[in-house]
Amino acid sequence: MSRSAAAHEGRENSPPSMANSALLRELPTTERGLRTRSALIAAARTVFERAGYLDTRLIDITKQAKCSAGTFYTYFSSKEEIFAAVLEIAQEDMMHPGMPHVADEDDPAAIVEASNRAYFEAYRRNAKLMGLLEQVANIDPEFRKLRQKRADAFIRRNARSIAALQERGLADTEVDPLLASRALSGMISRLAFGYYVTGDFAGEAGPVDLDELTATATRLWVNALRMPRS
Structure with missing residues (x-):
């Protein structure tokens, strides 16, 4: 390059x-x-x-x-x-869910899992601030635009990664990569918000631990795109 x-x-x-x-x-x-x-x-x-x-x-x-x-x-x-x-x-420690470029020798599912885990960890570290951002976005239209613009940049990055996997036969070719990225990224961010900010998604036994949250979110992401798992 x-x-x-x-x-x-x-x-x-x-x-x-x-x-x-x-x-x-x-x-x-x-x-x-x-x-x-x-x-x-x-x-x-x-x-x-x-x-x-x-x-x-x-x-x-x-x-x-x-x-x-x-x-x-x-x-x-x-x-x-x-x-x-x-x-x-x-902001650099509050990254939107991101799936980087997957090299030929990498396991795509493992990359998704690592990305999801890193995002949940960052969200947990910054839970109070993430809740604050939600509040500010509801009252400040200019901030809401900036926040959405940043989220859209990560969604487009994920879409490029999904499209690259589709070209290599490692993801479902019948889904639109941008729409799939928007749906999956939204799922991850709302999961994080529900667990770490509002506590709405906590079960009767208390919050799900990080390993279970990461494993479930990754399984849904991988299954939705029909990605192979090693």
Whole structure:
């Protein structure tokens, strides 16, 4: 693969940001400034997750960060801006279900299983923030668009992987890859939300453990696409 082709592929695989980058100002130029900004972002995430977006006040963030309002306004102009900064840092650990390109020597079902497990683990780590994102998406149309755009990028990536497997005879050729990707990715994300955010899908004996959740989700994904299993 040429350097230009590799760069193009990298851009294709890079999902858009959920953070409204237009709100963010330039990073501080000093180490002290960077540390203070990072401390404010960490404090803001704690408060957002605890109080919710609507009920979070700037005074709550500065109190959590143990700094003055003047310090806050040195780095951020509003609650909206610091929320965008929280997302910018956290979003790479909150990936939508993704199935990377499957090499010829790889087991496609094992790739799906590993991808699902990594997603559920990330969702569990960030469950409070994922619940917060659902809240913000319901009240902020601009954020809802950014979030959907990012999700669509992962859905298209999965669709390309499914189409490649179809060409190799490793997936059902009678399904539309984009529609299949949208359905399967949606299943995984709602499963994660139901288990780790709302608890709606917990059984009488309590939440299903990660191994069982991953195994069931993977079986449904693999069976839906009629993928071979080693």
